[in-house]
Structure formats: structure tokens, C-alpha cells
Amino acid sequence: MRDSEICFVPANRLAGMIRNRHVSVREVMEAHLARIEEVNSKVNAIITLIPEIALKQARLADEALARRTDPGPLFGLPIAHKDLTLTKGIRTTFGSPLMKDFVPAQDQLIVERLKDAGAITIGKTNTPEFGAGSQTYNEVFGETLNPYDLTKTCGGSSGGAAVALACGMVPLADGSDMGGSLRNPASFCNVVGFRPSPGRVPVWPTAAAWFTYGVDGPMARTVEDVSLMLSAIAGPDSRSPISIDEPGSLFSRPLERDFKETRIAWGRDLNGLPVDPRVTTAIDAQRHVFESLGCVTEDGEPDFTDADEVFKAWRAWYVELSVASLTDAQKKLLKETILWNAEQGRILSGPDLGRVEMKRTQLYHRVREFMETFEFMVLPVSQVPPFDVKERWVKEINGVKMETYIDWMKSCYFITTVGLPAVSVPCGFTPEGLPVGIQIVGRHRDDFGVLQLAYAFQQATGFYKKRPPI
Numbered sequence: 029m030r031d032s033e034i035c036f037v038p039a040n041r042l043a044g045m046i047r048n049r050h051v052s053v054r055e056v057m058e059a060h061l062a063r064i065e066e067v068n069s070k071v072n073a074i075i076t077l078i079p080e081i082a083l084k085q086a087r088l089a090d091e092a093l094a095r096r097t098d099p100g101p102l103f104g105l106p107i108a109h110k111d112l113t114l115t116k117g118i119r120t121t122f123g124s125p126l127m128k129d130f131v132p133a134q135d136q137l138i139v140e141r142l143k144d145a146g147a148i149t150i151g152k153t154n155t156p157e158f159g160a161g162s163q164t165y166n167e168v169f170g171e172t173l174n175p176y177d178l179t180k181t182c183g184g185s186s187g188g189a190a191v192a193l194a195c196g197m198v199p200l201a202d203g204s205d206m207g208g209s210l211r212n213p214a215s216f217c218n219v220v221g222f223r224p225s226p227g228r229v230p231v232w233p234t235a236a237a238w239f240t241y242g243v244d245g246p247m248a249r250t251v252e253d254v255s256l257m258l259s260a261i262a263g264p265d266s267r268s269p270i271s272i273d274e275p276g277s278l279f280s281r282p283l284e285r286d287f288k289e290t291r292i293a294w295g296r297d298l299n300g301l302p303v304d305p306r307v308t309t310a311i312d313a314q315r316h317v318f319e320s321l322g323c324v325t326e327d328g329e330p331d332f333t334d335a336d337e338v339f340k341a342w343r344a345w346y347v348e349l350s351v352a353s354l355t356d357a358q359k360k361l362l363k364e365t366i367l368w369n370a371e372q373g374r375i376l377s378g379p380d381l382g383r384v385e386m387k388r389t390q391l392y393h394r395v396r397e398f399m400e401t402f403e404f405m406v407l408p409v410s411q412v413p414p415f416d417v418k419e420r421w422v423k424e425i426n427g428v429k430m431e432t433y434i435d436w437m438k439s440c441y442f443i444t445t446v447g448l449p450a451v452s453v454p455c456g457f458t459p460e461g462l463p464v465g466i467q468i469v470g471r472h473r474d475d476f477g478v479l480q481l482a483y484a485f486q487q488a489t490g491f492y493k494k495r496p497p498i
Contacts, residue, residue: 031059035196036495039105039253042199046104049093053104057086057148060106064150064197067498070178073191074108074198075169076119077151082106085148101260101280103146108198110186111152112159113244114233115139118149123157123166125361126354137232137268138202138244138261145260153188153201158350160366161433162212162410163420164188167363171417174216175496176463180414183213189247190217194496199248200257206242206343208409208440214247214452215409215465218494220482221247222254222451223444225473229261230268235349237269240447241342250492251453251483255279258475278476283483288322290481293402295329301438302425304412310456310464311408317488318406329405330398334387335442341376341384343434343441348373365421365433388445395446399471404481408439409452409465439467449475453482454491 029037034056037045045051061079068074089104109115112122114136121127135143143149154164154172164172164187172187174180175194182191186203190213193201203210205223214221226240234242246257262276294315297303318325347369351359359367399405412422422436423429430436443450448469455466466485470478486492 031062032196034059035063037199038250039199039248040256043101043103043105043256046093047099053086053089053093053148054083056104057082057106060150060197063195067195068197070498071173071175071191071195072170073153073172073188073195074151075111075154075188078118078149082148082150089146089148100144100146101256102142102200105147105200106150106198107142107147107200107202108151108153108189108192109139109149110189110201110203111155112185112204113139113202115149115152118152120152121168123155123168125167126358128168134233136244137230137265141261142202147200150198153186153192155185155188157363158366159185159204159206159209160347160363160369161185161421162208162437164213165417165420173417174414175498176218176461177414179417180462181216181417183216183410183414185209186221186247187213190214190219190221193217193219193247193249195498200253201247202244203247204242204244205444207339207434207444208437210245210247211409211440211450211452211465211467212437216414216463218454218463218492218496219247219249220251220254220451220453220492221245222258222479223449224258224262224475225272225449226447227268227270227272228449228475229258230265230271232265232267236346239346240270241339241346241444251451251479251486252283254451255283255479272473279479281476283480285480285484286322287481287484290323290404291402292318292323292325293328293398293405294325295405295407298329298407298439298442299332301411302428303408303439304425306413306458307408307411307464310458311466314455314466314485314489317485321484321488325406326402328402329407330395332391332442334391335445336438338384338388338391339441339445340372341381344369344373345376345381346373392446395448396472403471403477405469407467407469409467411436411439413458413462413464443467443469448472449478451478451482453486455489456491
């Protein structure tokens with residue numbers, strides 16, 4: 029098998045080839061390192077690379093397999109970690125000049141679990157500074173470009189991960205998501221990004237252990253590979269008080285399911301959000317696919333009143349918490365949007381947060397009651413297709429001005445506020461050839477059901493098979 033073929037073999041199949049010794053771990057690693065050398069300079073997705081260490085780990089993995097050591101589900105698979113994710117002994121910059129030389133002394137929990145499952149770290153993927161915004165650029169490494177059009181953004185904040193996957197540089201990548209950072213870049217790059225329920229993949233270390241807005245999760249080129257990765261990283265951990273007490277092995281089950289008479293709410297704009305007609309057209313064109321699977325689709329969406337206020341308040345609170353320990357001199361090195369967001373958090377009062385939490389509770393119950401009728405919602409992932417990489421954030425959609433740097437992401441972060449599992453799956457392309465993802469949202473903690481419907485849609489359409497021209 030040629031290197032270029034190895035690099036686009038689905039992760040679940042590649043793991044089986046390694047276990048059955050149809051290909052060695054070293055061959056897999058060398059193929060992916062060669063692919064990185066070939067294309068990464070064109071897109072800037074992987075910003076820290078450790079080839080010597082990765083090749084050494086590959087050699088040791090082959091030796092372990094020769095001794096018939098029981099391999100983990102991700103045994104021998106190369107993986108890259110988002111540059112917000114702590115990696116012991118590997119530079120982790122958070123995309124910030126403040127942290128450009130930082131080398132953690134510990135792994136984040138998700139990295140621990142990926143290693144335990146047999147995955148081999150090859151490096152780190154690019155992200156906006158401290159993950160702020162859904163456009164991957166920073167002052168340390170620069171911009172990550174969309175492989176379908178190098179003049180466009182790849183989204184963010186897990187943008188480097190999405191591009192690395194789309195280009196065949198890794199079969200799996202991790203990411204994180206507060207306002208859409210696993211879903212937006214997946215939509216922009218024709219890959220799969222899954223935001224799990226809060227606590228499904230425990231987050232540690234963290235300064236806010238009870239915080240449910242930010243989650244860690246998997247990204248891959250197919251739904252099966254996302255499920256495979258989730259089987260390794262999900263499951264309870266005492267270091268996370270909100271971790272869900274269900275084993276990751278739940279996600280190693282077959283994804284096939286009969287969807288006859290399954291009711292789906294078909295939402296276009298989440299109560300009037302502006303959505304670029306190219307996005308709406310691409311998504312509406314696939315409605316018949318769900319109906320061909322046996323689903324009953326009906327126009328409708330729950331009342332998301334107050335979702336914007338709720339999300340922005342708690343995001344601001346978290347951003348302020350994240351920068352509170354910095355000196356004034358250090359804060360001056362941060363990008364303007366982070367400083368603005370932190371200031372919004374600083375002026376919040378206790379009663380302010382009390383009121384938005386009450387509104388969030390009411391919002392959750394409105395959505396819960398709505399989804400007693402519908403098992404899933406289908407919505408846009410992003411309100412726009414990939415935009416010019418020099419445009420730091422979307423200022424206007426359909427003539428409607430965006431007030432802040434995150435307003436164009438409401439179609440994602442409204443879902444964040446109610447804590448529901450959601451996935452972005454490739455669903456087509458704009459007339460210009462830019463990827464568009466479709467967002468499938470499930471009931472409270474029905475992560476597996478979301479992946480089942482996403483898998484059925486993926487198998488019926490096959491959009492994931494189209495590789496970028498690069």
C-alpha cells in the first residue's frame with residue numbers, strides 16, 4: 029500500500045490492519061510524517077512536530093505487538109493534539125505569545141486516555157489565541173488555511189485539527205468546544221466533529237470543574253472513527269465531578285439502526301438568525317435523505333429566547349477567570365477580543381449571573397419539552413460558509429450586522445447553552461466548492477443516538493469521500 033493510500037484509510041480499519049500485522053506501526057507513522065512534510069507547509073495545520081519521538085514510539089509499539097501484548101483500540105494510530113491541550117514534555121502555547129515557550133509537566137486527561145488506548149502523539153495542531161473565536165490564527169504561528177480554498181479560513185478553534193484530518197496528516201485528532209470549536213471547523217473542512225454531552229469526556233485539569241460549557245471531544249474523517257475515538261476517551265473519572273458514569277465501551281457498539289418513524293425537527297435559523305442562503309440550500313437539499321432513512325421530518329425548532337444572553341454571560345465569566353491571574357503588562361499582549369470579553373466578565377455581578385442561570389434553566393426545560401416530541405433536531409452548523417482568512421470574524425450576514433466576534437456562531441452556541449450532544453457531518457458544498465456541514469442534535473445525553481443518525485446520513489450521502497484539491 030502506498031503512503032498516500034495509508035494516510036486516508038479510516039482509523040478503525042487502519043487499527044485493524046495494525047493488529048493483524050498487515051502493516052507495521054512504523055510504516056503507518058512514516059507515511060503520515062511524509063504526508064505532513066508534503067502538505068503542511070501549504071496549510072499550517074500542525075505547528076509543533078515531534079517526528080523522532082513518534083518514530084521511536086512506533087518502533088516500541090511494533091516490538092510490543094510482536095510479543096503479543098494486547099493492544100488498545102487506537103493502537104499504533106498517529107494523533108495530534110490541539111495546542112490548548114496539555115501534553116507532558118511537548119510545547120503547548122495556547123496560540124499566545126505569553127505561552128510560546130511553555131512546556132507542561134503533565135498530560136491533560138484526554139491525552140492520558142488516548143495514550144492508554146495506544147495512540148501515538150506526533151505533535152500539536154494550531155488554534156486561535158486561547159481558543160477565542162472560530163477563526164484559526166494567532167501571533168505565534170500565523171493562520172491555518174482551508175485546504176478546499178487556501179484563501180479561506182478553516183474555522184476554529186480546533187481549526188488545525190480539522191485541516192490535518194482533511195489533508196490526511198492524521199487519522200484522528202482531539203479538540204475542544206465551547207461555542208462550536210469542534211463543529212465549526214469540521215463543517216468548514218468536510219470532516220466530522222462531535223461535541224459530546226458535558227462530562228462524557230471528563231476535563232482535567234481545569235480551574236472550573238463544574239463548568240458545563242467547554243468540553244473536550246473527538247474529530248475524524250468519518251462518524252465510525254469519531255465513535256472509535258470516543259470509546260477510548262469517554263467514561264467517568266473522579267477528577268471531574270460532572271463526569272458521566274457510563275463506560276466508553278458504549279461507543280464501540282455497531283452504529284447501524286432502523287430509523288423508521290423517527291421524528292426530526294427541521295430547523296433553518298433557530299428563531300430568526302441570519303443564515304447565508306448557500307448554507308440553507310446545501311442543508312435543505314439533504315432533507316430527502318433523512319426521509320429515505322425512514323425519518324419523519326417536520327419544520328420546527330424550540331424557543332431559544334435568552335440563549336444568546338445566557339451563553340455570552342457565562343463565556344465572559346470564564347474568559348475573565350482565565351486571564352484574572354495575568355499582570356496588566358501580560359494582558360496588553362493579548363488580542364483585543366479576549367480583553368473585551370474578559371472585561372465583560374469582570375463587570376458581571378452576582379445577581380446578573382443568578383438571572384441568566386434562571387433563564388438557562390427555563391431554556392433547558394423548553395428545549396426538553398420540545399424534544400419529547402422530536403428525537404433529533406437538524407440545523408445549520410455554521411451560519412456562513414468558509415470566509416476570507418483575512419477577515420478575523422464575520423461582520424455581517426444577509427445584511428444583518430454582527431455585534432461581537434462570536435455572534436456569527438449562534439447556531440452552534442445556542443446548542444451549547446442547553447448541554448445537548450451535537451455533531452457536524454459533511455452534507456455538501458457551495459457552488460464555489462466550499463464544504464458545508466449539517467448539525468444533528470440529540471436529546472439529553474443521547475450521544476450514541478446522535479452518532480447513529482450521523483452514521484446513517486453519512487453512509488447514504490458519502491460527502492466525506494471528497495478530498496481537498498491540495
